[in-house]
Amino acid sequence: QVQLVESGGGVVQPGRSLRLSCAASGFTLSTYEIHWVRQAPGKGLEWVAVILHDGTNYYADSVKGRFSISRDNSKNTLYLQMNSLRVEDTAVYYCVVTGSWGQGTLVTVSS
């Protein structure tokens, strides 16, 4: 069955970078559109980015120009490169495909 396992979260200072990973199993990642969704502490869900099967990607305005979504087909793994991090990027980050969600990884941006 579909399984998604995120990793790479942690505590980082404002302005620094972090890369999240999402290891997929039970399906071929490159044949689906895969999303990142985040949730700030105590807040609602926010869609962040998507990569389509043809490699096209889209971003929320709040992260455009700072975040980059990519995948490694040989590793069946999705990435989210997060640059110029801000305090307001603090959240649990989930990868999502066809309604299946990973368990999330927490990113805390704090000085």
Place this chain on the structure above:
Amino acid sequence: DIQMTQSPSTLSASVGDRVIITCRASQGIRNDLGWFQQKPGKAPKRLIYAATSLQNGVPSRFSGSGSGTEFTLTISSLQPEDFATYYCLQHNSYPHTFGQGTKLEIK
């Protein structure tokens, strides 16, 4: 961008009640809408896709309706495990957008 207005933000109800949660899209999204349930500390779980289709394994007391700009999630007879937060999501166009959420509380 398409805005999703979800109501109510909080709903108090009792076991056995019928409850309805509404999402309104700022422009037509056909039936490109899903409903999700989230319990504290857990990842969201999809209940409904394509506005009206029940996800495999989800109890039949959950149902979705609507198309275009008006959508509803109905729980026909609340069970104790249904007290959670619910979100709608439009995936008609990018950026995808969620409703603000509805917290369903025990009365």
